[in-house]
Amino acid sequence: MKPSRRNFINTLLYSTAGVSLLGPAQTVLGKSKSNIKSSFIPESIWDIPTPALLIDRPRMESNSQKMQSFLAGTKAGLRPHTKTHKSPIIAKMQMKQGAVGICAAKVSEAEVMFESGLRDILITSPVVTEDKIKRVMALANQSEQVRLVVDREDNVADLNEAAKAAGINLSIMIELRMGWIRTGVEHGKPAWDLNKSIDQSSNLRFYGIQAYAGPVQHIKGFENRKRASEMVLAPAQQMKKELLGAGYQVEALSVGGTGTYSVDANLEGVTDIQAGSYLFMDVDYRIIGGEGQDLYTDFEPSLFVLSTAISQPMPGSITIDAGSKSFSKDKMPQLKDISGMEYSFAGDEHGILTFKDPSREIKVGDKVLLLTSHCDPTINLYDNYYIYNGEEVEGIWPVAGRGKSQ
Numbered sequence: 001m002k003p004s005r006r007n008f009i010n011t012l013l014y015s016t017a018g019v020s021l022l023g024p025a026q027t028v029l030g031k032s033k034s035n036i037k038s039s040f041i042p043e044s045i046w047d048i049p050t051p052a053l054l055i056d057r058p059r060m061e062s063n064s065q066k067m068q069s070f071l072a073g074t075k076a077g078l079r080p081h082t083k084t085h086k087s088p089i090i091a092k093m094q095m096k097q098g099a100v101g102i103c104a105a106k107v108s109e110a111e112v113m114f115e116s117g118l119r120d121i122l123i124t125s126p127v128v129t130e131d132k133i134k135r136v137m138a139l140a141n142q143s144e145q146v147r148l149v150v151d152r153e154d155n156v157a158d159l160n161e162a163a164k165a166a167g168i169n170l171s172i173m174i175e176l177r178m179g180w181i182r183t184g185v186e187h188g189k190p191a192w193d194l195n196k197s198i199d200q201s202s203n204l205r206f207y208g209i210q211a212y213a214g215p216v217q218h219i220k221g222f223e224n225r226k227r228a229s230e231m232v233l234a235p236a237q238q239m240k241k242e243l244l245g246a247g248y249q250v251e252a253l254s255v256g257g258t259g260t261y262s263v264d265a266n267l268e269g270v271t272d273i274q275a276g277s278y279l280f281m282d283v284d285y286r287i288i289g290g291e292g293q294d295l296y297t298d299f300e301p302s303l304f305v306l307s308t309a310i311s312q313p314m315p316g317s318i319t320i321d322a323g324s325k326s327f328s329k330d331k332m333p334q335l336k337d338i339s340g341m342e343y344s345f346a347g348d349e350h351g352i353l354t355f356k357d358p359s360r361e362i363k364v365g366d367k368v369l370l371l372t373s374h375c376d377p378t379i380n381l382y383d384n385y386y387i388y389n390g391e392e393v394e395g396i397w398p399v400a401g402r403g404k405s406q
């Protein structure tokens with residue numbers, strides 16, 4: 001008997017069919033089948049209940065391949081930041097395509113990745129409390145590629161004690177402050193003092209330097225961004241050089257993100273690029289500009305929110321069912337494939353599309369796709385991704401690290 005279309009999709013979701021790069025069994029929705037039963041799995045994206053988060057799979061994969069092929073021509077590798085997608089399925093795809101390891105922002109995010117079998121994980125924020133240090137030791141006990149950043153000496157002492165108690169050698173990176181106030185030790189003497197205390201720690205193994213310059217990623221105009229990135233990374237390159245000169249082994253200088261990857265990967269000493277958003281792109285990144293152009297088009301948007309027009313109290317605008325519970329609010333979402341219409345937030349559950357000179361009519365009941373304003377915090381609002389190709393839904397993947405910001 002020819003399987004029905006629905007049976008085919010369920011088979012795909014439960015087990016099989018190895019869609020492209022993802023390989024067999026990676027299209028499974030979470031672990032429990034009851035989860036799956038309660039989810040409506042439509043055939044077409046236009047039948048997905050809204051608001052919903054969608055990934056255009058071929059585009060996401062092409063962004064991933066583009067990054068990998070670019071880096072293949074440099075001395076740097078890719079250590080993608082999984083804080084963006086929070087999905088072990090996607091992290092495994094990135095590893096399969098050649099990533100050298102992954103980043104996780106926090107311990108709980110690292111745990112989600114670890115549980116799925118990922119082993120080379122750099123936690124990019126300092127871990128300072130006893131409970132979380134214990135949790136890291138539990139991971140590091142099983143993989144010597146679980147790595148931590150430090151920016152203060154008392155943390156070095158605490159980590160060394162914990163590593164000693166666990167009987168392990170913990171992989172440590174010095175995080176440098178990169179001209180903005182968030183985390184990181186000042187370069188020069190404070191960084192060297194930190195290095196000395198790591199060197200004197202019986203159970204810590206120095207792995208390298210993390211030098212992530214967040215605000216530089218979003219500087220508008222490619223040349224401005226390039227200059228800024230070269231400037232802020234110079235002290236990190238210098239420190240690596242001096243450490244090598246002093247006989248230290250420096251395996252990694254881990255830097256950058258989506259905005260500066262092409263600059264940073266060609267800088268002397270850089271070993272890995274911590275980009276995250278390049279897989280999906282968002283309005284925030286599109287507007288920073290690329291080489292010789294106003295829009296940043298190195299990567300194409302592959303992440304969208306699907307929303308339905310639900311009311312039209314007045315002509316000239318229409319209300320959709322996606323508000324601040326569906327998009328992060330730091331920038332405005334933008335319509336995909338429709339011009340002359342502007343989104344504005346209208347509370348938690350609603351958004352308003354105001355007609356300027358719309359390229360298409362939208363009526364109540366119609367569905368629209370929107371580019372996310374800022375991908376990472378938007379993704380954190382959803383339980384699942386709907387994965388599609390063309391207009392066909394291929395599967396549902398959990399945002400397994402949703403809410404894992406501890």
Ligand SMILES: Cc1ncc(COP(=O)(O)O)c(C=O)c1O
Binds near residue numbers: 084124214257259275
């Ligand atoms: C430490 C660190 N590295 C890398 C990234 C990835 O940056 P992007 O998403 O801009 O590529 C982030 C993002 O916030 C980050 O905090």
